[in-house]
Amino acid sequence: MNAGDDSAGGPSDSPTRAEPFPYGILGVDLARIVRSIPADEPPPLAPNAELAIIGRSATRLDARDKVTGASRFTVDVGLPGMLHGRILRSRFAHARIRSIDASAALRAPGVRAVEVLAQPTAPHGSNASTVRYVGQPLAAVAADSLAAVEEALQRIEVDYEPLPFVVDLATARRPTAPPVYTADDAPRGSASGYPAPAGLPLHGNVRGPAIVDRGDVARGFADADVEVESDYATQVQTHCCLEPHAIVADWRADGLTVHVSTQYTSGVRHELAEAFGLPLAAVRVIAKAIGGGFGSKSTLGVYGRLAVGLSRQARAPVRIVLDREEEQIDAGNRPSTWQRLRLGARRDGTLTAVRLTSYGSAGVGLGAGVWSLAERLYPCANFLGEQHDVFTNAGAGCAMRGPGAVPGAWGMEQAVDELAERLGIDPLALRDRIDPSPVRREERRIGAQRSGWFERRPPAADPGPIKRGIGCAQSLWMTNVQLNAACEVRVHRDGSVEVFSGVQDIGTGTGTVMAQVVAEVLGLTPQAITVRIGDTRFPAGPPSYGSRTTASITPPARTAAWHVLQSLFREAAPLLDADPAALFAHEGRIGVRDDPARSIALAQAAARSRTDFVSAVASRADDYAGFDVRMGDAAIARQYLGGVQFATVAVDTETGIVRVERVVAVQDCGRPINPRLIESQVQGGVLMGMSFALFEERLLDRHTGHMVNANLEQYKLAGACETPDIEVIVLENYQANSATDAYGIAEPANIATAPAIANAVYNAIGVRLRSLPITPAAVLAALGKIPSRDAP
Amino acid sequence: MQQSDPSAQFGRSTVTLEVNGTTRVIEVEARTTLAQALRGPLGLTGTKIACDRGACGACTVWLDGSPVCSCMLLAVGVGHRQVTTIEGLATADELHPVQQAFIDEDAVQCGFCTPGMVMSCAALLNDQPDCQPDDVRAAISGNLCRCGTYPHVLAAMHRLRKDPAP
Ligand code: FES
Ligand code: FES
Numbered sequence: 007m008n009a010g011d012d013s014a015g016g017p018s019d020s021p022t023r024a025e026p027f028p029y030g031i032l033g034v035d036l037a038r039i040v041r042s043i044p045a046d047e048p049p050p051l052a053p054n055a056e057l058a059i060i061g062r063s064a065t066r067l068d069a070r071d072k073v074t075g076a077s078r079f080t081v082d083v084g085l086p087g088m089l090h091g092r093i094l095r096s097r098f099a100h101a102r103i104r105s106i107d108a109s110a111a112l113r114a115p116g117v118r119a120v121e122v123l124a125q126p127t128a129p130h131g132s133n134a135s136t137v138r139y140v141g142q143p144l145a146a147v148a149a150d151s152l153a154a155v156e157e158a159l160q161r162i163e164v165d166y167e168p169l170p171f172v173v174d175l176a177t178a179r180r181p182t183a184p185p186v187y188t189a190d191d192a193p194r195g196s197a198s199g200y201p202a203p204a205g206l207p208l209h210g211n212v213r214g215p216a217i218v219d220r221g222d223v224a225r226g227f228a229d230a231d232v233e234v235e236s237d238y239a240t241q242v243q244t245h246c247c248l249e250p251h252a253i254v255a256d257w258r259a260d261g262l263t264v265h266v267s268t269q270y271t272s273g274v275r276h277e278l279a280e281a282f283g284l285p286l287a288a289v290r291v292i293a294k295a296i297g298g299g300f301g302s303k304s305t306l307g308v309y310g311r312l313a314v315g316l317s318r319q320a321r322a323p324v325r326i327v328l329d330r331e332e333e334q335i336d337a338g339n340r341p342s343t344w345q346r347l348r349l350g351a352r353r354d355g356t357l358t359a360v361r362l363t364s365y366g367s368a369g370v371g372l373g374a375g376v377w378s379l380a381e382r383l384y385p386c387a388n389f390l391g392e393q394h395d396v397f398t399n400a401g402a403g404c405a406m407r408g409p410g411a412v413p414g415a416w417g418m419e420q421a422v423d424e425l426a427e428r429l430g431i432d433p434l435a436l437r438d439r440i441d442p443s444p445v446r447r448e449e450r451r452i453g454a455q456r457s458g459w460f461e462r463r464p465p466a467a468d469p470g471p472i473k474r475g476i477g478c479a480q481s482l483w484m485t486n487v488q489l490n491a492a493c494e495v496r497v498h499r500d501g502s503v504e505v506f507s508g509v510q511d512i513g514t515g516t517g518t519v520m521a522q523v524v525a526e527v528l529g530l531t532p533q534a535i536t537v538r539i540g541d542t543r544f545p546a547g548p549p550s551y552g553s554r555t556t557a558s559i560t561p562p563a564r565t566a567a568w569h570v571l572q573s574l575f576r577e578a579a580p581l582l583d584a585d586p587a588a589l590f591a592h593e594g595r596i597g598v599r600d601d602p603a604r605s606i607a608l609a610q611a612a613a614r615s616r617t618d619f620v621s622a623v624a625s626r627a628d629d630y631a632g633f634d635v636r637m638g639d640a641a642i643a644r645q646y647l648g649g650v651q652f653a654t655v656a657v658d659t660e661t662g663i664v665r666v667e668r669v670v671a672v673q674d675c676g677r678p679i680n681p682r683l684i685e686s687q688v689q690g691g692v693l694m695g696m697s698f699a700l701f702e703e704r705l706l707d708r709h710t711g712h713m714v715n716a717n718l719e720q721y722k723l724a725g726a727c728e729t730p731d732i733e734v735i736v737l738e739n740y741q742a743n744s745a746t747d748a749y750g751i752a753e754p755a756n757i758a759t760a761p762a763i764a765n766a767v768y769n770a771i772g773v774r775l776r777s778l779p780i781t782p783a784a785v786l787a788a789l790g791k792i793p794s795r796d797a798p
Numbered sequence: 799m800q801q802s803d804p805s806a807q808f809g810r811s812t813v814t815l816e817v818n819g820t821t822r823v824i825e826v827e828a829r830t831t832l833a834q835a836l837r838g839p840l841g842l843t844g845t846k847i848a849c850d851r852g853a854c855g856a857c858t859v860w861l862d863g864s865p866v867c868s869c870m871l872l873a874v875g876v877g878h879r880q881v882t883t884i885e886g887l888a889t890a891d892e893l894h895p896v897q898q899a900f901i902d903e904d905a906v907q908c909g910f911c912t913p914g915m916v917m918s919c920a921a922l923l924n925d926q927p928d929c930q931p932d933d934v935r936a937a938i939s940g941n942l943c944r945c946g947t948y949p950h951v952l953a954a955m956h957r958l959r960k961d962p963a964p
Contacts (some may be wrong), residue, residue: 065901071899072909073916076843082843153827181922248848248856248910297846297910298944330849339864513908513945682904690907690946719853724933729948784893 021045025744027630028053034448039742043628047528048568048745054677054738058297059526059747061738064684067518067537068117068295077295080252080267083507086588088254089118089148091316092155092311092326094162095336096137096144099399099711100171100184103135103144103786110161111147115325116154117591119319120162120314120559121146137166138370140711141335143308148316148324168719171399171685173706174366175342178211178398186370186397193372206395213364213372215392218381225411226359227386232349234424238347238417238771239777240760242367242704243340244333245406246723249297251337252327253310257317261288266310269299272490277306282314293540296512296550300694301405302338303512310543334716338404342793343375343413347421352708355431355439357386364393366413371402375411379757380418382646383482384440393503399711405551407694408753411483412760414523417760419479423768434459444482445739449650452735453478457652457670465770471660473761474667477765481649481673481757485749488548491558492625493523497574499618501594501609503528503535505567509547509559510540514752515683516555520563522679526607527567529591529788547624549795551585552639553647553750560679568745569622577620578611581654610730629743645741647749649673650690651758657764659789660780666696666730666763674737676749681736688734688755694761697724813873818886826873833857836883844875844884844913851912858914859883867940870891876897884913887920887932896920899928907945916940919955927960 022042027050029039036053054061071077089166107199108120122145137144143160149155170184179185187193189208203216234240247267252263257259262284268274271291279286296303309326317324328337343366350359360381366374373391379544406412426436441447454460462476494506505524521535538544548558575586579594582589590599597605612620633641654668670690678684701722715721741747760778768774773788787794810825817840824839836842836859845868848856852870858870860882863885887894896919899905906912915938922929923944929937933953938948 063904066906068909069901069904070893070897072906072912073900074888075842075913077909078843079846079910081846082837158830246855246942248908248942249946250848296908297848298908300944330851459845483839515907686907686945686947686950687906689949693942693946693948717851717853718849719851723942724945725940725942725949726938726951729935729952730846732949 026049028740030741032738038192040177041742043630055119059522060679064522064532066515079249079295079297080265083265088323089314090152090155091324093143094145096142096160098166098168099140104167105165107163111158114158116150119148119160119316121315135748139401146312148320168177171711173398173708173711178396181210184649202768211397211607212394216395218391221388223361223388223390227350228360231353232428233350235348239344240413241778242342243698243702245300245302247298250333252303253313253319254325255313256323263290265292267296268293269303269551271510271542272546274306291542293510299512300407305320318676331716334399335713340406341368341403345376345417347417349425351521355436359388360386362391365396368403369398369400374411375416379411379414381480411757415757416761423765424616436705445674453650453652453670473657473770474765475770476654477577477762477769479758479761480651481754483754485643485647486552486554487641488558489626490546490692491548492545493562493566494545494617494623495570496621497612497685499613501612505537506544507539507547508542508544512550519679523560524565524567531689553753557749562626564745565624566622570620573609577614581606648752648755651762653762653766658768668731671732672735674739675751677737677747679748684736685734687751689732691755692732692759695756699760699763817881830873831867831869832871832873842883842885856914858917865918899957903950903954905947905950905954911943
């Protein structure tokens, strides 16, 4: 019906209708586009300026519970008869388990269940008997009290045969390095949905390369007038959710109920059903308040399976809460990376070739690539990317806020600045030439104005010891959508409204934006909507990862509310002596559009319902323009998410201390639903990016494999004293793709910060830091004032 | 190591605590921290434990009105000092101004650091109604927030600041 509907995942042959949608960037090129949409989708939503609730900063619905301590996190869940569980973990970075004897633990006072994971076999036997990192779970105990658990754990006897190991990326790449895996027992898929292509060769500890080869890079470099080539490295960052991973498992004859601190209730339910051979109907997963996730709480995890196993054995609820050390060593991390980037360009900046080689380590896991940011941010006909995963004897990495894109931008956004300098072109002007995105063009324009970019001086311009500089970097992220996402809206006979979905709120305000969308449709306030989420008894919720939650759950929320409203219109029509199609909802009333004086209370219409409540369930429709990629329940939209950030820094060249003074973050997320919640998300992304750039680093002792800063005092996080002034500007970028046209922002806000800071540091001191974190020692070494850390 | 419900076989003592204006008598092991006692036997789970060693501030409560990390104190060592937790900050129908300002400025994301953050901010405001941004930064320098609420916490405190009398 409509041009552009030929894609995979475009509308099928079910009934459709054509509607005009707002399309484009507010203030730049906002226009209308006609889309063919499924007949049961609601009509187009006007731009935010014409709406009452969407686009306004409604107060977070659960804020009161959070500031009074009433919110119930998983760590706060206590059930009658609940036991406490803890995990016994490997003390060795690599060892064969000769034997493991838990019989004394089982007899210890108060002990109710023991689960043993590492089943010893003959030497050279199955991999289940090999531990590959310090902190790998071996067994777990449940008892009446944590004190009893701790006593019992000490009675488990493990006979280790230590093996050679390697914990750092550079050493692990050497052919002589101790192998972490053999080809037979190496993991094939990546944990946590992190992208890691399957079926790649393994040589020593190096798996890959995963190759993307387009055009002819040799030709491209031959055609280049200038080239830049540099190496960039990033460290391991840990998620540091303030609420540790926690679970309360309650196995009963009639089914399993699990309270868990998770980013994906529906996914955990599937994992539990499969792991324990239960029907989905017998598994319930609840996550009411979640103290952060950032990618690390995407799956059930070994600790979760152990808790359920213990509960099944003991026939009692079991709670496992990881302590901070466990969080740091075995709860996921952002893999370390090393990459070499070579760019070729013509004098005018046109890219002729891009070549990327990367090696990264997700410890014993996979997924340490730098994503395809270098390939996609600035299109170039000739591109060659070769990415490798390197195994090390360290806890498995997993997705973390902008996985792959964060190290990807760290390299590419510095390389482009290096190219700009080589060409003698302003870094923003170069991006204007090589970045075709109209969204980022506008973001650069706004950010340049707000950040004082035009007062930017040449590198190292300040005469004194404190040198100031400004830098910018761009972000790129996939627009993820979960199709397996549904929402139910009920309007009761008294006019009260409930909204249900399994979706969880990890701190982004998911429940609040759902209430806003429903309130907009029904002509109510968000406070009038009771949102019930975080429970698999409700319609399927999407995960809170991949910045997909808002994009996935707000369209079904609006669609369900719209269907309920159509039912209410039918009830109201006879009372108003009007056609249902002539009615509208506004401020708690249903009225006649052409004669607003004729109206009744919404509750009056609801009271006529045949049953206690009028209800509708809706699921996420396909994007109206179709998808770029579709994989089962998930899809990627045709447009990207992005953002441009500008950092102003002050570098003390005597102490090496870098202070980020100000960050301007100009971001896009389709239609913004709640500007203040978005601002919170962006501030969080910037702060996590700054913390990554300057402070954070997991340190493993190469002689023991133990993490030496497995806590929150030596593992440094940015605090209030380091917080810069952050200005957040969000575009309205209408894409005419769903019932709300809203997308996520958490990850895009985290991707550009570190390279923007590095570019600013370069502008300040005239020396480029290509390895993270940018510590005072690294700055002083770069300035030649002290020997470098890696010097022999 | 973390929140504990010490069981009978590990030697318990009876402790009397003054919590949120009420006298509470509980049985704890000598090694039980105040944070554990609050969250366990006293059922006051608003106080959080995130590091259990004085590095994050999630467990911040007041002792006689001054903020302390309750994970760094033994319950048996509290004595007669008045303990105030996040549950004791608001009255039945009125939030503490800091709580209301946190709501208004969205100084809350996941909310796990929030009780500790609120307790630190409220103590500062009591002591120093004209606190400047740098005073706020210093007062919450021990309260880690991984979600990054610091800018909105500063905004909330800015809203409450009483300018000193001229
Ligand atoms: S839990 Fe007490 S300071 Fe972190
Ligand atoms: S709001 Fe999540 S840690 Fe502060």
